[in-house]
Amino acid sequence: xxxxxxxxxxxxxxxxxxxxxxxxxxxxxxxxxxxxxxxxxxxxxxxxxxxxxxxxxxxxxxxxxxxxxxxxxxxxxxxxxxxxxxxxxxxxxxxxxxxxxxxxxxxxxxxxxxxxxxxxxxxxxxxxxxxxxxxxxxxxxxxxxxxxxxxxxxxxxxxxxxxxxxxxxxxxxxxxxxxxxxxxxxxxxxxxxxxxxxxxxxxxxxxxxxxxxxxxxxxxxxxxxxxxxxxxxxxxxxxxxxxxxxxxxxxxxxxxxxxxxxxxxxxxxxxxxxxxxxxxxxxxxxxxxxxxxxxxxxxxxxxxxxxxxxxxxxxxxxxxxxxxxxxxxxxxxxxxxxxxxxxxxxxxxxxxxxxxxxxxxxxxxxxxxxxxxxxxxxxxxxxxxxxxxxxxxxxxxxxxxxxxxxxxxxxxxxxxxxxxxxxxxxxxxxxxxxxxxxxxxxxxxxxxxxxxxxxxxxxxxxxxxxxxxxxxxxxxxxxxxxxxxxxxxxxxxxxxxxxxxxxx
Numbered sequence: 001x002x003x004x005x006x007x008x009x010x011x012x013x014x015x016x017x018x019x020x021x022x023x024x025x026x027x028x029x030x031x032x033x034x035x036x037x038x039x040x041x042x043x044x045x046x047x048x049x050x051x052x053x054x055x056x057x058x059x060x061x062x063x064x065x066x067x068x069x070x071x072x073x074x075x076x077x078x079x080x081x082x083x084x085x086x087x088x089x090x091x092x093x094x095x096x097x098x099x100x101x102x103x104x105x106x107x108x109x110x111x112x113x114x115x116x117x118x119x120x121x122x123x124x125x126x127x128x129x130x131x132x133x134x135x136x137x138x139x140x141x142x143x144x145x146x147x148x149x150x151x152x153x154x155x156x157x158x159x160x161x162x163x164x165x166x167x168x169x170x171x172x173x174x175x176x177x178x179x180x181x182x183x184x185x186x187x188x189x190x191x192x193x194x195x196x197x198x199x200x201x202x203x204x205x206x207x208x209x210x211x212x213x214x215x216x217x218x219x220x221x222x223x224x225x226x227x228x229x230x231x232x233x234x235x236x237x238x239x240x241x242x243x244x245x246x247x248x249x250x251x252x253x254x255x256x257x258x259x260x261x262x263x264x265x266x267x268x269x270x271x272x273x274x275x276x277x278x279x280x281x282x283x284x285x286x287x288x289x290x291x292x293x294x295x296x297x298x299x300x301x302x303x304x305x306x307x308x309x310x311x312x313x314x315x316x317x318x319x320x321x322x323x324x325x326x327x328x329x330x331x332x333x334x335x336x337x338x339x340x341x342x343x344x345x346x347x348x349x350x351x352x353x354x355x356x357x358x359x360x361x362x363x364x365x366x367x368x369x370x371x372x373x374x375x376x377x378x379x380x381x382x383x384x385x386x387x388x389x390x391x392x393x394x395x396x397x398x399x400x401x402x403x404x405x406x407x408x409x410x411x412x413x414x415x416x417x418x419x420x421x422x423x424x425x426x427x428x429x430x431x432x433x434x435x436x437x438x439x440x441x442x443x444x445x446x447x448x449x450x451x452x453x454x455x456x457x458x459x460x461x462x463x464x465x466x467x468x469x470x471x472x473x474x475x476x477x478x479x480x481x482x483x484x485x486x487x488x489x490x491x492x493x494x495x496x497x498x499x500x501x502x503x504x
């Protein structure tokens with residue numbers, strides 16, 4: 001019995017090549033990742049800026065500046081402060097289900113446009129905020145934006161990309177997230193130095209730049225062939241689009257698979273009920289497990305609160321923001337490396353290697369902080385603080401090559417057309433739910449668990465690595481409309497997908 005399973009009959013079944021048209025279309029769509037990454041980076045940075053804290057969270061500011069008796073781990077513990085960060089993800093969770101309807105009924109393109117427009121409105125509100133209520137309302141609109149974008153963009157990329165290079169194209173979403181986060185960290189580093197204490201407004205308002213680019217650019221995006229078949233069964237229009245994006249006239253084999261998948265999708269009256277059926281059990285499990293595991297790696301703790309975390313261990317305000325920039329560069333570099341190698345080495349290999357790297361680095365960081373960070377002292381010594389910074393960089397590298405991009409890629413490629421929008425919305429909703437929970441509880445957990453927070457997330461990394469080894473089949477190079485074969489040949493999941501579909 002082969003654990004995991006790697007298919008013998010890999011991609012290349014369809015004709016075609018990578019065309020400039022599909023590259024440009026996917027680059028434009030991937031701007032949805034830039035707005036997501038920009039928000040992740042910007043929110044972590046502004047919550048460490050003293051003028052921002054003084055205006056909206058004066059209790060946290062006073063505690064940080066004046067309370068010498070409070071634990072280093074507890075200086076930033078505030079439910080209102082975490083609500084500022086995590087409210088976006090609660091809104092995104094709800095929005096993802098509306099996005100599922102729009103994506104299924106009207107196509108991928110309208111969802112991307114709606115996401116960009118909502119994010120643009122949220123950026124305007126946040127930049128002009130004069131009260132905490134205005135600030136939170138802006139965050140909710142940003143959440144609606146990323147809810148729609150994160151539901152539609154990974155699907156768009158997976159459906160537009162040639163099967164042989166689907167991993168590289170889809171990983172462009174996570175690369176865009178990293179670019180957005182790095183841009184945000186650089187902007188935070190610059191605006192923090194502005195005299196007058198209004199730099200945080202510029203940081204928040206600058207989110208309008210990628211949002212505008214996404215909204216306007218998405219208006220010119222072509223719809224995917226899969227969506228054209230699903231929406232109006234227009235075989236001729238889908239064929240012409242396939243020929244355009246594949247760069248060849250001979251697309252009959254891929255078109256036939258799309259038509260069959262489209263016919264199956266017409267039988268799904270209630271895709272949410274259908275996905276819970278026995279025959280779709282592996283996809284349903286993965287739609288929950290993959291985004292859950294992506295969040296309990298602890299990466300958004302680093303993404304949201306890196307500047308706060310670095311201040312906890314002894315860096316100053318400016319040095320903390322610069323350290324966040326450094327980890328952002330590492331994330332982009334390793335995500336790009338993942339794009340290059342994912343379709344060669346496969347998803348399972350990268351997830352297992354990345355898991356081992358993340359586990360080791362988290363255990364060492366936890367041990368160093370437990371042994372060396374005085375609960376109420378001045379932070380780590382410079383040598384140990386630098387060591388923690390390097391280890392966090394190693395951890396980010398492990399995530400960037402594995403669970404970062406693949407946490408979005410795998411859910412977007414495993415669902416058959418009849419449950420694809422529903423499956424992706426479940427995946428995005430689970431992602432946002434646990435992003436919200438982790439974001440909302442992290443500062444309290446840091447205060448209570450102290451260095452044990454790294455052991456907590458490290459334990460989950462160990463669990464998910466074993467899960468991948470045992471239960472996740474390899475999906476590289478498999479045409480998206482033929483993905484069912486990997487479940488039928490898997491040692492465990494074949495017990496579920498072998499039943500007659502009519503029973504579901």
